[in-house]
Amino acid sequence: xxxxxxxxxxxxxxxxxxxxxxxxxxxxxxxxxxxxxxxxxxxxxxxxxxxxxxxxxxxxxxxxxxxxxxxxxxxxxxxxxxxxxxxxxxxxxxxxxxxxxxxxxxxxxxxxxxxxx
Amino acid sequence: xxxxxxxxxxxxxxxxxxxxxxxxxxxxxxxxxxxxxxxxxxxxxxxxxxxxxxxxxxxxxxxxxxxxxxxxxxxxxxxxxxxxxxxxxxxxxxxxxxxxxxxxxxxxxx
Numbered sequence: 001x002x003x004x005x006x007x008x009x010x011x012x013x014x015x016x017x018x019x020x021x022x023x024x025x026x027x028x029x030x031x032x033x034x035x036x037x038x039x040x041x042x043x044x045x046x047x048x049x050x051x052x053x054x055x056x057x058x059x060x061x062x063x064x065x066x067x068x069x070x071x072x073x074x075x076x077x078x079x080x081x082x083x084x085x086x087x088x089x090x091x092x093x094x095x096x097x098x099x100x101x102x103x104x105x106x107x108x109x110x111x112x113x114x115x116x117x
Numbered sequence: 118x119x120x121x122x123x124x125x126x127x128x129x130x131x132x133x134x135x136x137x138x139x140x141x142x143x144x145x146x147x148x149x150x151x152x153x154x155x156x157x158x159x160x161x162x163x164x165x166x167x168x169x170x171x172x173x174x175x176x177x178x179x180x181x182x183x184x185x186x187x188x189x190x191x192x193x194x195x196x197x198x199x200x201x202x203x204x205x206x207x208x209x210x211x212x213x214x215x216x217x218x219x220x221x222x223x224x225x226x227x
Contacts, residue, residue, distance in 0.1 A: 004160075035217075042204065042217030043161070090160045103149040103208045106215060108160025 003027045006091050006109035014117050019078040021112050023091030032074040033092040033106065034058075034066060036085075043090060049074055050096070081116045088113050121205045126222040135192045137221050139205030142186050150181060150188045153204045155220070161204060165190070192223075200225045 003026045013019055023032065030051050035043040035058075045058030047066040055066060063085060065077045078085055092106040123139040141150065149168050153161035165172060167179040167188070178191040192199055202220040 033215075040219065042219050043215070044217070045215070088158075092160070103151065103166060105151070105163035105166065106161075108162070110159050113158075 004091060004093055004107055004109040006089075006112050008112060009110070010113045012115045012117065013081055015082055017081050017116075019081050019114065021076045021089055021091075021114070023074045023076070023109060025072050025091075025093045025107075027093055027107060028071075029093035029107070030071065030096045031094045031104075032068065033094075034064075034074070034076045035090045035092065036060065036087040037090060037111075038087050046076065046089075083116050086114060086116045120216070121207060121218055123203075123205050123218065123221045125219065126224070128224050128226065129195055130226050131196055132194050135195050135199070135223060135225075137190045137192075137203055137205075137223070138187060139190070140187045141205070141207050144185050144207055148207045150179065150185075151206045151208050151215075152177070152179065152190050153206065153217075155202045155204065161217075164203075166208075195223075195225045197225050197227065199223065 005024050007022045033048040034046040036046055037043045044060050046060055046064050047058055049055050049068045052068050052071055067075050089112045090108050092108045094106045095104040121139050121141045129135045149166050151166040152164045154164050155161040165174055165177050165179045167181050169181050172179045180189045202222050204217050204220040206215050
């Protein structure tokens with residue numbers, strides 16, 4: 001989705017380095033998410049944010065941190081990168097809960113391919 | 118959160134109809150069934166979502182039986198560009214958390 005932009009698209013770095021992946025969106029959505037995808041597997045949720053003051057851990061948050069700088073920006077940091085964090089990282093957004101059912105579709109960026117040597 | 122089960126892979130040929138079935142035995146009353154499509158090196162893309170019976174849009178149809186314990190994504194007359202991974206998810210239950218399994222890898226052949 002061109003309205004969800006991830007930078008960089010590719011990054012190679014060394015073990016122990018601090019890495020920041022950035023996500024910005026022009027969809028005006030309140031909710032933002034970070035996922036990682038490993039080869040042949042589905043996506044796993046790292047962190048999610050329902051608004052600027054709300055940050056929640058996903059199923060695999062260890063070794064990661066996030067910052068929601070504004071409604072449109074949500075960054076993911078690896079404080080000290082390790083090789084098993086090599087993966088494809090996706091940012092996603094969704095509209096807020098409208099009432100009736102919390103089932104708003106998520107809109108994904110095209111991912112950041114991160115390799116840690 | 119309801120777990121889903123779907124075939125790991127499927128093969129088809131151009132022009133055929135493809136049906137991918139997903140089982141979700143523990144679906145809750147407030148849950149919706151949602152399908153995403155993912156091409157290599159791209160993020161998943163929402164295809165269709167339904168609660169019961171049948172939903173159709175310009176891309177696909179979704180069939181959900183009365184007991185809602187399974188659903189079938191139907192892609193009419195597939196083309197090579199439909200080669201992708203298709204994910205079945207159950208969403209709802211109070212907050213929008215998506216749990217992706219491995220999906221179904223569909224290969225469309227000439």
